[in-house]
Amino acid sequence: MTSFFLATIAIAAVALIHLYLIKNEMKRIHAQLHAYNQGLTGKKIDLVFSDRNLEQLAAEINNLMDFVSDAKALRRRTEYELKQSISNISHDLRTPLTSILGYIQLLESDQLSEEEKREYVSIAKIRAKRLQVLLNDFFELSVIESMDYELKREMVDMSALVPDILFGFYDRMNERNREAIIQLPDEKIDLIGNESAIKRVVENLVTNAIHYSDGPIWISMESLDLTVALSISNEAKHLKASDLNILFDRFYTEDRSRSDTGTGLGLFIARSLMVKMNGELTAELLENQLVMKCVWRLDRG
Structure with a gap:
């Protein structure tokens, strides 16, 4: 009987000690959260006393801190981009x-x-x-970035659309003394996309190539098993590999001091439209050649 009584007291004592430690740990968590919310520290929650439930609570709090930190960073970046956009629009x-x-x-x-x-x-x-042109670009940007903007999906005959688009650049290429080297497949290529969006994407890429290259422009299209790829490349001697990271940013131009460089929205709009069509637009620098590549995924279902 005595041993049972002693065992009960021991269990109760352990439980009280455990409860005391948990209470102290909760106070520490509260103090750390208070300091974080007051902006006194950016440190995450750490524990002195190990308890499975407290560890799970701390992990969830730390996840929330990460989310808040990312949200603040996104807000600062958005505010900065908005200020830059207003400044660039005003200038242009x-x-x-x-x-x-x-x-x-x-x-x-x-x-x-x-x-x-x-x-x-x-x-x-x-x-x-x-x-x-500037006003049209700014309006198109606002439309594309609206949350409820969706592209109508339709069957597009790329083998007819792309040559038609390129033919429209004939006079402009002659004016700037540009040579176009075009390689298009003979077979018919159909894909699910949006004809107006595809036309806008190709026009922006060709315009960019004409504007920033002094040499020939290479344009090719190929159909693979699951994708259609359109590549437009031009000489880009002054472009650096580090520029590829910002090439598709809003209002990016190689030289902001020139009044005829454009809004810098052409490539940004092109990539945004490709994303809306579940495709992708990438840029690669091969020696002195800038290669822009559009890839559309074929719908075989």
Whole structure:
């Protein structure tokens, strides 16, 4: 009887000690959480006393801390990108608008000849068209990034669409003295996508190649078992491997000081549209060649 009584007391004592240690550990957890919430520390919860339930609680709290930390980092990055976007939009819109207003003021002069007036009107029209392109890009960006924006999926004949798109660049390539080396398969290639989006993607990539290359442009398309790949490559002597990480960023241009470089939205819009179509757009630097590759997955179901 005495041994049973002693055993009961021992068990009770162990339980009380265990409860005491858990209570102290809870106080430590509370103090650590308070310091974290006050911004006094970024340290995660650590335990002195080992208990399975406390360990599970600490693990979940630490996971929540990671989530909060990631959310804060995303918010800071989003706020920074928003400020940069506003700054870039203001710069890009102000340049052609200031030019247009300047030529309008010149046209108000009575001392201009008819030839000078026609020249200034022509320049103002070019600047106005430039401004229109900028506004269209900004509007398209806002539409693409909206959460409820979805592309209508349809059967697209790539073997007919791609040559038609490339033919539309014939005059522009001649103006800039560009040579296009095109390799397209003879067989018909169909895929599930969005014709307007595909057209926009290809146009943006070809425009980028024409604008930033002084040499020929290589364009090829091939159909594999499960994918269709379209590659557009051009000479890029001044591009570095580190530039590939930011090539598809919003408003990225090789030279922000040049007014004719574009909004820097072309490649960003192209990649966003490819993602909407469950495809991918990648960039690779092979020696001095920048290779842009679009890949669409074929729907065999």
